[in-house]
Amino acid sequence: MTKVKRYHPLLMLFDLWQLLKNIFFIFIFLFIIKAGSQSLFITYGRLLFFIVCGVSFIYIILKWVTHKYGLDDRCFYLYKGILCKSERTIPFSKIQNVNRHTSLFHRMFNVTSISFETGMTGEDAAVKYEVVSKKEAERMEEFIASAVHEEAMNLSLLEMAVEKVDSNRVIHFKPMKKDILKASFTSLSFLLFIPLLLSFYSKVDDIFHVVEQTKGIFFSIIGSWWIVTTIVIVLIMASVGFGIARTFLKYGKYEISSDQDRIYITKGVLDETAFSIAKEKVQAIEIKQSILKRLLGFAEVKLTSAGSLSLGEEKLEINSLYPFLPDGRAYDMISEILPAYEVTQKMNRLPKKSLWFRVFSPSWIWMISSAALFYFKPAVLGIEQAWWIISAALLMVVVAARWLDFLHTQYILNDRFIQFKKGSLTTSLFVSKRDKVIEVKVTRNIFQKWLGLASIETINRAKPIQHNEIVDVPVDFAVSFYKWYMGRRKEIEIE
Amino acid sequence: MYPQMKGPQKRLSKDAVKVWIINETIMNVIGFLILGILLYLDFRFSWKEWIGWIIKGLIPIAVLGAVWSWINPFLLYKNWRYDVDEEFLQLKSGVINERHQLVPMTKIQSVATKQGPLLRKYGLCSVSIETMGSSHTIPALPKEIAIELRNQIAHYAKIKEVES
Numbered sequence: 001m002t003k004v005k006r007y008h009p010l011l012m013l014f015d016l017w018q019l020l021k022n023i024f025f026i027f028i029f030l031f032i033i034k035a036g037s038q039s040l041f042i043t044y045g046r047l048l049f050f051i052v053c054g055v056s057f058i059y060i061i062l063k064w065v066t067h068k069y070g071l072d073d074r075c076f077y078l079y080k081g082i083l084c085k086s087e088r089t090i091p092f093s094k095i096q097n098v099n100r101h102t103s104l105f106h107r108m109f110n111v112t113s114i115s116f117e118t119g120m121t122g123e124d125a126a127v128k129y130e131v132v133s134k135k136e137a138e139r140m141e142e143f144i145a146s147a148v149h150e151e152a153m154n155l156s157l158l159e160m161a162v163e164k165v166d167s168n169r170v171i172h173f174k175p176m177k178k179d180i181l182k183a184s185f186t187s188l189s190f191l192l193f194i195p196l197l198l199s200f201y202s203k204v205d206d207i208f209h210v211v212e213q214t215k216g217i218f219f220s221i222i223g224s225w226w227i228v229t230t231i232v233i234v235l236i237m238a239s240v241g242f243g244i245a246r247t248f249l250k251y252g253k254y255e256i257s258s259d260q261d262r263i264y265i266t267k268g269v270l271d272e273t274a275f276s277i278a279k280e281k282v283q284a285i286e287i288k289q290s291i292l293k294r295l296l297g298f299a300e301v302k303l304t305s306a307g308s309l310s311l312g313e314e315k316l317e318i319n320s321l322y323p324f325l326p327d328g329r330a331y332d333m334i335s336e337i338l339p340a341y342e343v344t345q346k347m348n349r350l351p352k353k354s355l356w357f358r359v360f361s362p363s364w365i366w367m368i369s370s371a372a373l374f375y376f377k378p379a380v381l382g383i384e385q386a387w388w389i390i391s392a393a394l395l396m397v398v399v400a401a402r403w404l405d406f407l408h409t410q411y412i413l414n415d416r417f418i419q420f421k422k423g424s425l426t427t428s429l430f431v432s433k434r435d436k437v438i439e440v441k442v443t444r445n446i447f448q449k450w451l452g453l454a455s456i457e458t459i460n461r462a463k464p465i466q467h468n469e470i471v472d473v474p475v476d477f478a479v480s481f482y483k484w485y486m487g488r489r490k491e492i493e494i495e
Numbered sequence: 496m497y498p499q500m501k502g503p504q505k506r507l508s509k510d511a512v513k514v515w516i517i518n519e520t521i522m523n524v525i526g527f528l529i530l531g532i533l534l535y536l537d538f539r540f541s542w543k544e545w546i547g548w549i550i551k552g553l554i555p556i557a558v559l560g561a562v563w564s565w566i567n568p569f570l571l572y573k574n575w576r577y578d579v580d581e582e583f584l585q586l587k588s589g590v591i592n593e594r595h596q597l598v599p600m601t602k603i604q605s606v607a608t609k610q611g612p613l614l615r616k617y618g619l620c621s622v623s624i625e626t627m628g629s630s631h632t633i634p635a636l637p638k639e640i641a642i643e644l645r646n647q648i649a650h651y652a653k654i655k656e657v658e659s
Contacts, residue, residue, distance in 0.1 A: 438599065438602045438626065438627050438628050439596070439597065439598050439599070439602065439626060439628055439629060440596070440597045441594065441595065441596045441597070442594075442595040443589075443592060443593060443594045443595070444592075444593045445591060445592045445593075446590075446591045446592075449593065459628040459629065460628075461627060461628065465627075465628040465629070482595065482597060485597055486582075486583065486597070488582075488599060489582055492599075492601065494601075494654055494655065
């Protein structure tokens with residue numbers, strides 16, 4: 001076991017910074033907005049404020065003095081507690097994925113934050129280092145990767161014969177300028193400029209009351225067509241520029257790489273985040289396509305991990321391989337980085353009868369909104385009969401969505417793999433292995449029984465637990481699905 | 496039924512029906528008492544008209560619910576099946592919504608027997624099983640069978656799968 005160490009000293013500064021952020025508004029309220037107030041409430045408030053600040057400050061220092069960590073070739077050992085001491089041991093084999101986040105604060109001091117996520121629930125689910133030097137973070141991540149790797153090697157003697165694997169990383173994807181441009185249009189981020197501008201304008205208006213003054217200018221502008229055109233062109237260019245800049249900051253420095261055992265995803269220009277996961281810990285793959293992405297031929301591949309994907313309160317979308325991959329490339333990349341997974345494009349479709357069943361099954365949304373429309377009979381745009389027109393339109397939308405979902409629904413059991421695809425506007429393809437599915441369920445309601453249909457559901461480890469259901473498959477398929485899952489005994493290794 | 500699939504075979508205790516019916520009857524009596532009190536209060540203090548309508552609307556729903564709650568236990572008992580072997584826990588229930596569940600033993604985290612006052616009167620126990628992703632309950636088994644089942648599941652669940 002390596003010697004037990006304290007955390008990085010800059011952690012104190014980081015905690016102080018967090019404290020300042022949290023008390024900033026209370027400070028403003030107590031000392032600036034209510035500066036002249038003599039009320040009892042404010043006086044005691046100020047006193048309390050100083051006490052809380054003092055105690056937090058002392059706590060930050062004591063925390064750094066008492067909290068320690070160490071690691072050997074199997075486990076993390078974490079020591080904490082000022083009065084009540086606690087010691088925690090976390091074996092590396094329970095670590096599901098590693099998240100790293102380098103915010104602006106971390107950049108200034110050339111440090112980073114890293115968290116090793118386990119599949120447990122609750123507060124202590126992760127081994128977190130809020131401030132750690134880059135070298136130490138790198139060292140720990142590599143250490144864990146190699147420790148788990150060795151353990152895996154010990155399991156099978158056959159693999160021992162393989163010569164020492166070089167940890168050379170292969171880079172699979174880095175977005176080019178072209179990709180960024182395409183991504184910024186697909187994500188429609190340029191549209192965000194307009195609400196931004198409007199909210200800015202309304203804020204300015206709140207302070208300076210410019211509406212009255214600008215009215216005159218507005219009418220003189222709208223009078224001459226060339227000024228209007230120039231303004232429109234400038235606005236369009238600004239919003240496109242804004243969209244590209246935003247996309248670049250978010251997806252600019254994307255990099256997907258992998259070595260023998262692990263997959264690494266890094267992204268972000270200002271705020272850097274990194275995600276890494278051992279290949280055998282990938283619980284499932286999901287390929288998502290919105291309608292726009294489908295039209296332009298993009299796909300997003302997500303890796304499901306049993307560990308948490310967020311850092312603190314922020315939810316980081318870090319398990320996604322680049323969200324705007326050309327869809328052919330997406331499938332290639334899966335076979336490149338996860339050779340243990342097979343994704344087939346050939347899948348079964350639902351039988352015709354399930355389309356009829358779906359179309360004719362009652363839609364609660366439609367029934368309730370129609371009842372409401374019938375009761376209130378609102379006249380929209382002065383049309384008295386608007387209520388039944390809206391109701392009919394809604395029914396058409398519902399039927400269309402069901403029809404689209406029917407068209408998109410596909411499924412197959414491919415040896416050890418299961419694949420579901422579904423969705424009306426946004427489609428998602430879910431692929432998992434039999435040994436990663438932790439539970440299955442087959443249900444039939446009375447109508448499905450009558451038509452010879454059934455619904456099947458898989459449960460996978462993730463945070464939160466992932467349920468995937470496909471409804472109205474033929475009952476024969478449901479039976480073979482049930483039997484397929486029973487065949488799980490062939491794959492699992494028993495400790 | 497699915498002719499191709501051999502489902503689980505073991506059944507619940509026959510006394511389960513009695514327990515459920517007593518339970519439902521108590522619930523219904525409480526429910527009707529509350530409705531009656533509300534109706535009386537509505538009459539006594541002449542509440543707003545629409546409140547009276549809602550209470551009167553609830554009465555037929557409550558009656559239908561009560562009738563259903565006396566039929567349901569028979570259906571529930573008739574269709575509940577479970578089975579365990581070394582590898583899987585199998586559960587089947589429901590007639591209008593039929594549900595088959597297949598839970599690998601290696602994914603079971605904990606198993607417990609529980610007994611409320613009504614179950615105790617008939618010498619029954621319920622067995623609840625927690626897995627990594629969900630929880631299941633076998634509602635009413637004779638006490639000895641329940642304890643045996645609990646121990647058996649605990650024994651099978653001890654076998655550990657290499658987790659990755």
